[in-house]
Every structure is written in structure tokens, then in C-alpha cells.
Amino acid sequence: MRYSQTFIPTVKEVPADAEIPSHQLMIRAGLMRKLASGTYIYLPAGQRILRKVMEIVRQEMDRAGALECTVPVVQPAELWQRTGRDVDYGETLGKFKDRHGRMNVLSPTAEEGFTYLASQEIQSYKQLPVNLYQINTKYRDEFRPRFGVLRSREFMMKDAYSFHASEACLHRTYMAMYEAYKRVFARCGLTYVIVEAETGEMGGTGSHQFTIPCASGEDVIVYTAAEDRAWNIEKAPVDPVAKPPAAEAGPPEEVHTPNVGSIEAVCEFLKTRPEQMIKTLVYQSGEEVFAALVRGDHEVNPEKLNQFFVGRHIELADEATIRKVTGAAVGFAGPVGLAGHVDRILIDHAAAAMAVGVTGANKTDYHLKNVVPGRDFPLEGEAVQVCDIRNAAEGDTYGGKKLLFKRGIEVGQVFKLGTKYSTKLEARFLDEEGNRKPCLMGCYGIGINRIIASAIELNNDEWGILWPMSIAPWQVMITPAAPEAEIVAAAEEIYQQLLNQGVEVLLDDRDLRAGVKFKDADLLGIPIRITLGKKSFAEGKAEVKLRSEKDKEMIDLAATAEHVSKMVRQMLDQLNAV
RNA sequence: CGGGGUGUAGCUCAGUUUGGCCAGAGCGCCUGGUUUGGGACCAGGAAGUCGCAGGUUCGAAUCCUGUCACCCCGACCA
Numbered sequence: 090m091r092y093s094q095t096f097i098p099t100v101k102e103v104p105a106d107a108e109i110p111s112h113q114l115m116i117r118a119g120l121m122r123k124l125a126s127g128t129y130i131y132l133p134a135g136q137r138i139l140r141k142v143m144e145i146v147r148q149e150m151d152r153a154g155a156l157e158c159t160v161p162v163v164q165p166a167e168l169w170q171r172t173g174r175d176v177d178y179g180e181t182l183g184k185f186k187d188r189h190g191r192m193n194v195l196s197p198t199a200e201e202g203f204t205y206l207a208s209q210e211i212q213s214y215k216q217l218p219v220n221l222y223q224i225n226t227k228y229r230d231e232f233r234p235r236f237g238v239l240r241s242r243e244f245m246m247k248d249a250y251s252f253h254a255s256e257a258c259l260h261r262t263y264m265a266m267y268e269a270y271k272r273v274f275a276r277c278g279l280t281y282v283i284v285e286a287e288t289g290e291m292g293g294t295g296s297h298q299f300t301i302p303c304a305s306g307e308d309v310i311v312y313t314a315a316e317d318r319a320w321n322i323e324k325a326p327v328d329p330v331a332k333p334p335a336a337e338a339g340p341p342e343e344v345h346t347p348n349v350g351s352i353e354a355v356c357e358f359l360k361t362r363p364e365q366m367i368k369t370l371v372y373q374s375g376e377e378v379f380a381a382l383v384r385g386d387h388e389v390n391p392e393k394l395n396q397f398f399v400g401r402h403i404e405l406a407d408e409a410t411i412r413k414v415t416g417a418a419v420g421f422a423g424p425v426g427l428a429g430h431v432d433r434i435l436i437d438h439a440a441a442a443m444a445v446g447v448t449g450a451n452k453t454d455y456h457l458k459n460v461v462p463g464r465d466f467p468l469e470g471e472a473v474q475v476c477d478i479r480n481a482a483e484g485d486t487y488g489g490k491k492l493l494f495k496r497g498i499e500v501g502q503v504f505k506l507g508t509k510y511s512t513k514l515e516a517r518f519l520d521e522e523g524n525r526k527p528c529l530m531g532c533y534g535i536g537i538n539r540i541i542a543s544a545i546e547l548n549n550d551e552w553g554i555l556w557p558m559s560i561a562p563w564q565v566m567i568t569p570a571a572p573e574a575e576i577v578a579a580a581e582e583i584y585q586q587l588l589n590q591g592v593e594v595l596l597d598d599r600d601l602r603a604g605v606k607f608k609d610a611d612l613l614g615i616p617i618r619i620t621l622g623k624k625s626f627a628e629g630k631a632e633v634k635l636r637s638e639k640d641k642e643m644i645d646l647a648a649t650a651e652h653v654s655k656m657v658r659q660m661l662d663q664l665n666a667v
Numbered sequence: 668c669g670g671g672g673u674g675u676a677g678c679u680c681a682g683u684u685u686g687g688c689c690a691g692a693g694c695g696c697c698u699g700g701u702u703u704g705g706g707a708c709c710a711g712g713a714a715g716u717c718g719c720a721g722g723u724u725c726g727a728a729u730c731c732u733g734u735c736a737c738c739c740c741g742a743c744c745a
Contacts, residue, residue: 099706100677100678100679100694100695101678101679101694101695101706102678102679102680102693102694102695103679104678104679105673105678105679105680105737105738106737106738106739108738108739123737125736125737126736126737126738180668232668233739233740233741235738235739350744350745351743351744351745352743352744352745353743363743368743368744368745369745370742370743370744370745371744371745380745381745383743385743386743387743388742388743389742389743391742405742405744405745406745408744411744411745415745417745418744418745419744419745420744420745421744421745422744422745423745448745449745552705568704570703570704570705571703571704572703601703601706602702602703602704602705602706602707603703603704603705604703604704604705604706604707605705605706605707606704606705606706607704607705607706608705608706609706611705620704622704623704624704
């Protein structure tokens with residue numbers, strides 16, 4: 090490709106609305122432009138990267154026995170009503186009505202589509218297993234799109250869905266996908282951490298996420314100091330904290346705390362600390378109202394709470410409900426005397442282990458001091474349970490091992506779905522004994538755009554991007570650094586030779602000063618640059634430089650193309666050797 | 668959805684507090700010339716309904732009302 094004939098609009102200045110390196114550099118290097126909040130146009134160079142990542146994913150999926158399909162992005166809402174996800178997905182699900190008045194859904198993921206297909210086509214265990222995938226646009230009406238392509242409304246995702254007659258078979262495909270994912274991310278030149286994203290319910294290894302550790306990540310990864318296990322914070326278990334020796338505490342004492350509802354404000358007002366408070370959150374799930382108690386400095390983990398309400402949607406109770414069950418304004422709920430007013434009380438281990446604490450008084454503008462768990466409110470009973478319902482925090486342990494934290498970008502997830510979708514959409518098969526059973530399912534996703542952003546987050550410097558060879562928009566860039574005809578001709582010759590050898594090469598044939606070309610080359614981040622300058626040309630040499638290295642190598646002009654194409658192959662082999 | 672912020676040239680932003688100079692700068696773009704290995708220099712030039720709609724006023728980028736878009740923060744409220 091000749092630079093003069095492509096379209097790579099680079100910009101010097103950092104765009105005002107881009108915060109993280111990948112977002113800034115994708116704009117600056119002319120890879121993409123914003124169309125609207127959370128939607129981006131991929132320009133030619135960006136599109137090449139997208140295509141390369143998709144091709145790696147496609148190759149690894151095919152190698153692992155998955156079969157490519159394409160399911161429509163616009164799907165009948167009726168299908169989503171049957172699985173209940175039109176409600177469960179909430180506002181994030183994009184919908185529109187067509188001219189016939191039919192509701193349509195913009196696919197944020199495609200369990201329904203693929204399961205529908207299976208329901209139509211799978212009759213017998215003899216047809217199983219089957220693993221189908223697509224690489225297609227997904228749409229999510231995100232609450233808050235941000236960080237460029239990391240959390241966008243429209244994005245490219247590879248999603249696969251497998252169907253099985255047995256748990257063992259599902260596990261085999263699950264592991265095949267797990268291995269395929271390792272290959273995909275390694276080939277893309279990414280260092281990744283695999284975290285456990287789901288335990289309990291499915292037993293054992295129900296779901297793993299592939300995450301790229303980096304500061305811009307939105308997910309929190311929790312891992313043991315020995316790094317022998319890692320979890321998404323949504324699933325990270327914690328040891329119950331030790332109960333301190335019982336403290337001398339008088340009876341609960343009401344204190345007037347006018348307009349002081351928040352933990353912070355109460356601490357300020359009562360000169361206490363968050364870890365001495367018991368936070369009482371009221372949730373609802375349909376008609377059922379329940380309370381969750383955690384220590385003031387801890388955070389409730391909705392995913393953990395969900396384990397107690399499998400398959401149901403839970404949310405924080407609205408103000409009216411809170412008033413009804415606590416008899417007080419929002420901000421003054423507490424566990425003392427709450428038992429009869431809610432259907433259930435879930436108490437985190439750490440809250441239960443407190444010797445004494447401060448809580449809301451279930452009375453507007455009042456809190457209670459000297460509240461002793463177990464004495465002033467029950468820790469056991471029919472509707473009371475002490476359990477793990479909070480996020481792991483600094484200082485926690487699991488299995489006696491210290492827990493550490495870092496941020497990560499989730500780029501892939503493998504998940505054992507079970508029969509949720511196959512039951513609801515009647516994707517069933519007859520087994521050897523003639524019994525009709527719902528298929529066991531797995532689903533496996535990879536965020537294509539996130540791979541690109543992660544690669545940039547991991548590989549950039551003050552000048553621009555440093556692409557791994559496998560996903561670089563071009564493998565080699567040729568920069569004639571002087572306008573003399575013989576230099577241009579030499580560049581042209583090497584360009585043709587490289588093309589003939591199947592190397593993806595970008596020839597900077599623009600009539601510009603060398604400095605400008607160098608700046609653009611560094612911004613774009615093509616891994617190998619061949620520079621032809623007056624001085625080296627006079628000596629019959631070309632300069633070969635890696636984007637990642639400072640030093641250059643002087644190669645005979647006649648040998649340059651051969652030398653460079655060998656380098657390309659070696660760098661690719663290194664990435665593919667997994 | 669709540670809170671905060673920003674909308675002025677293709678980009679980054681000044682000007683708005685205190686209404687009145689001709690609506691500006693840097694970068695980019697066009698023309699000519701000089702340059703030519705790390706985002707050159709000189710000269711000339713094009714380019715903005717000041718987000719949009721109302722209103723106040725002799726006069727509005729500036730004040731008021733509404734509206735739209737974009738950005739940031741947000742369970743910690745129990």
C-alpha cells in the first residue's frame with residue numbers, strides 16, 4: 090500500500106474527550122473517529138487491525154472445531170420475551186419498533202438466536218455436540234459509554250454457543266475453547282490473566298474470564314499473593330474475619346443524627362469510623378424485600394447476593410419500599426427490630442463478627458450506638474443467614490492467603506450456561522433411551538475491539554503505538570527520507586520485492602519532510618521500518634529499525650527485502666508458537 | 668437517572684465574570700518561494716448561523732428561559 094493512496098488522518102493534538110492511551114492513540118494514529126457517544130467509525134488502518142484480530146480469532150475457533158455462522162443483529166423481541174431477557178437486560182437492551190409495529194431487539198449477545206436455531210434443527214443426541222460461532226456487531230445501550238472502544242455501545246464480538254448431551258461433553262468443549270482463547274490472546278501478543286468468574290452454582294469451573302492487566306481496566310482482579318488463583322472481584326471469596334473478644338457494651342442507645350444519612354456523614358457526626366458501622370441495604374426482588382448487612386467500610390457484592398436468588402432479578406429497593414419496611418427515611422435503616430418487616434436478612438461475616446457497632450435506628454434522623462450483633466439483632470433463624478455477600482477488600486484473605494488486587498480489561502469469557510436457554514426455547518434432543526432433554530449449553534465470547542485497545546494500552550510510548558507483528562495494520566513501513574530520484578527508486582524496488590514475498594508493506598511515498606514521516610510512522614506503530622536516506626544510500630545500505638528498539642541495523646540494499654521478510658516471519662512465528 | 672462540566676474555524680482552546688472594538692490565537696488547510704533525517708521558515712489566503720430555539724436590550728458569543736449534544740463523577744443511601 091502506498092501512503093499517498095490510503096487514508097490515515099493522523100493528528101498532533103490529543104483529542105479533548107479521550108482519557109486513556111488507547112483511546113487517544115486510536116484517534117491520533119488515524120485508526121478511528123467518533124460518530125456519536127460510544128460509536129466509532131473504523132478508518133482504513135483501523136479496519137485492517139480489526140480484520141487481523143478477527144482472522145486470528147477465526148483461525149483458532151476453526152482449529153478448535155467451532156463452526157462459523159451469522160445471526161441477524163436485529164432480532165424479534167418475542168424471542169427475548171421467551172427467555173425473559175427483554176426484562177433482565179433492562180435499559181441496556183436496544184429496541185425499536187418496525188413499520189408493522191413489531192418490537193425488535195438489537196442483539197447485545199446471541200444466546201436466543203443460536204438456541205432458536207438449535208431448537209429447530211437438533212433432534213437427536215447423535216447430532217451433538219455442536220459448537221457454533223459468529224463474529225458480528227453487538228449493540229448495548231450502555232449506561233455510560235467511556236474509554237473509547239473499551240466500553241462502547243456498538244462493538245464487534247466473537248460469540249460461540251455449544252450444545253451438548255452431557256456434562257462431560259460440555260466440559261470438553263469448554264476446555265477446548267479455554268485453550269483456543271489462550272492461543273488467541275498469545276498470538277495477539279497480549280499478556281493475560283485467567284480469572285475465575287463463577288464458582289458455586291455450577292460446581293467447579295463454571296466460568297473463566299480472560300483479562301488483560303492494566304491501569305485502564307474497568308474490572309478488578311483479585312489474586313492470591315502466591316498467584317495460584319485469581320478471580321474477578323464479583324466472585325472473589327473471602328475468609329470470614331475473626332471475631333474480636335466481646336467488648337463491654339451498654340444497651341443500644343438512640344442518638345439524634347438530623348439529616349445525617351450517609352456512612353461518611355454519620356462517621357463525621359458521631360466521630361466514629363466506617364468499620365465501626367453496620368450498613369443496612371434494602372433490596373427487592375419482585376415482591377420479596379430483603380436486607381443485606383455489611384460493615385460500613387465494605388461493599389455489597391450484587392453477584393454474591395444473586396446466589397441466594399438464582400435466576401431472579403434483584404435491585405436496590407425504591408424509596409417507598411424502604412420507608413415502608415424501616416418506617417424511616419432513606420439513610421436510617423438498621424437491623425434492630427427489622428426481622429419482621431423484611432422477608433429475609435443476609436448478614437455478611439464481617440458485619441456479624443463485629444463486637445459492637447453503630448447502625449441506623451429505623452427512625453428518621455436517628456442512629457443506634459452500642460449495637461451488638463447476636464444480642465440486639467439475631468444472627469440465625471429461619472429468615473436470617475450469615476454469609477459472604479461483600480467484595481473482597483484490602484487486608485482480606487482466602488484460604489489463609491493474602492488477597493491482592495489489580496485492574497484488568499476483560500477481553501474474553503467462557504461460560505457453562507447449563508440449560509437455561511435450551512429449556513426456555515425448547516432446544517431439546519432425544520437421548521439413547523429416547524428421553525427428551527434440553528441441551529446443555531456453553532457460551533464463549535471475545536471482544537474484538539477490546540483486544541485492539543488492550544494491545545495499545547500494553548504497548549505504547551510517548552511517540553505512539555507499538556503493534557505486535559500479528560495485528561499491526563502493516564508489517565513493514567518504508568520511509569524514503571530524501572527526495573532524490575534514485576532513493577525513491579530504491580525504495581520502490583524494495584517495496585515491490587517485499588510485496589512479492591507476501592509482506593504487508595506501507596510505502597511512505599508522500600512528498601513530505603523526513604521528520605513528518607518519522608513522526609507518523611512512530612504514531613502508527615508499524616513494527617519494522619526501513620529508512621532510505623542520502624548517507625546510507627551512498628554506502629549502498631538501507632536502515633532497518635524496529636519500532637520497539639532504539640538502534641537500527643544497516644543492511645545492503647540488495648539484501649534488505651529478504652532480510653526484512655525473514656524478520657517478519659520470525660516475529661510472527663514467535664507469537665504463534667503457543 | 669442524579670450531580671458536575673463543556674459546546675466559539677477541521678483540531679486544541681482564549682474571549683463570557685463586568686453586553687458595545689472587526690470574533691481571536693496556535694496547529695491544520697490553500698497559493699508562492701526558500702527548505703529537506705525527527706511534526707521547517709517567510710509572505711499571502713480561505714475558513715466560524717459563537718450547539719439550537721426563544722426572550723431581555725438601542726445593541727447578545729457574553730444576560731434570562733427552554734432544548735439538544737458531548738465529557739466527567741455517582742450503590743456507600745441505608
